[in-house]
Amino acid sequence: MIVRRLQKIEFSGWKSIAIVGLLFGLLVFNMHLVEPLLQSFFPDLDRHLYDRASFLKLVIEHLLLVISSGILATLVGVLCGILVTRRGGRDFLAVMNSMASLGQTFPPLAVLALLVPMVGFGAKPTIVALFVYGLFPIVRNTIAGLESVPRGPMEAAQGMGMAPLQILARVEMPLSLPLIIAGIRTSMIINIGTATLGATIGAGGLGAPIVAGLIGENPAYVVQGAVLVGLLAILVDLLLGRLDRVEKGYGVR
């Protein structure tokens, strides 16, 4: 019952993507439109609009951080997931699972603190921290996806003379793709939020107004950064959700 009700509420289809996208675009290019609103909420502040960088620039910086770490995490995560489900790598399955989850329990802020002395300030340590943090959902879902491939097709593929790599490419990967994409989606969403931390070490992005607001005791700045991060997360989630659904198009039972 509850699930069914939730599904009704859930945003669906391209319509919701268009609405969220439009709202996001409107705020990125015309943040001054909400200045009166911010003034009424925070009447005591001198300045209400964050103007140290254009929001477009911040969004691009933010996306670059998330996407570059996301690509890295996807490549490494999927590869690890594949390796530990092969005959030779199965012994490492448990280790890989716990290592990946360890990566996520490790606070990203701590990773940043450790990395800055090694690689300096800016985007580099942020990308590494996001990579570590986003690895777990991808590894976990890749393993779950590959393990969930039904026995029948696997046996048939082997019996018809496919080599192990052909089975992987033609049967296992296509059948586990929906789960892998779901993992990438989770990873990306988490990291869109987490990437705001990069602003503390000069990586820019949508964390910049939040950090500036916290330091300068300007909640209006924080709100602008936070709202954009939130909308971006929803937008990316919806878009990747569509991809997920397209993948499921063939309708595995």
Next chain:
Amino acid sequence: MIRFQNVTKKYAKTVALNNLSFEVDKGECCVLLGPSGCGKSTSLKLINRLIEPTAGDIFVNGENVSSVVPEQLRRSVGYVIQNVGLFPHLNVAENIATVPKLLKWDKARVHSRVEELLHLFRMSPQSYCDRYPHQLSGGEAQRVGVARALAADPAILLMDEPFGALDPVIRDALQAEFRHIQQDLKKTVVFVTHDVDEAIRLATKIAVINHGEIVQYDLVENILTRPAHPFISQFFGEDRALKRLARLSVKQFLRKTSGEATKIDTDSALKLEDSGKDALVKMIGHKLMSVPVVDDDSQLLGEIHLEDIINS
């Protein structure tokens, strides 16, 4: 065509197959029959090297399979499994084309082969090519499964309880269809089942396996009339005489009538394609000692007598 020579397979402590030796000739349908866990499925998988023997050799076409690259071997041998194993993300045409694609056939050749096979199984390519496995009924899916195994026209077909998961009516239809197709194609078939009726219906020879050993390997007729071991009489059941009758055609018992053709119209009449069992059923049902046999135009051909059936 296929020869097992002193093949033994051991797992840890248990012996799955013990010193198996038998031979399947070209064009025969050899059914490996036995209770579950007797090693019949293991024997089948030894042929395409999905399982490797502990000792002994298997020859296909005179060549020891252990000297052939497993993938190469498997592409030259058709393989059908019980849970069908169609690829759920590929449509019917792509599923059937699996082995031809592995063998790098050109597109046109693959395409015409797919259509040919669908026609063979009386499925119209227009309506089936683009369907996905979940859009097929159980019987249709298994037809596609068999078509896929036949795609590269292998001389040998291995079938591991292919009709086991189907309901009786559809299983019956598929068995009949398989028999029909086999009559044309004359593949060398190794067929695993635990279903006695299926074995009797489809086999040229039956190898009855129990506890990893062949109890009897012989023509179906011989196994039914001269079981070599109490286990076989028990496994085939008391009604094995009836099962044997089901395999025999009324043609074998027909006493032809001489003289001019007469048209008769009675529901006690048999057709030429009926079996000895059908004849017996008619006799009991109509309380007759003999029943007439007619052709498709209801022209009287002859009679079947009970005594001939009993003495057969």
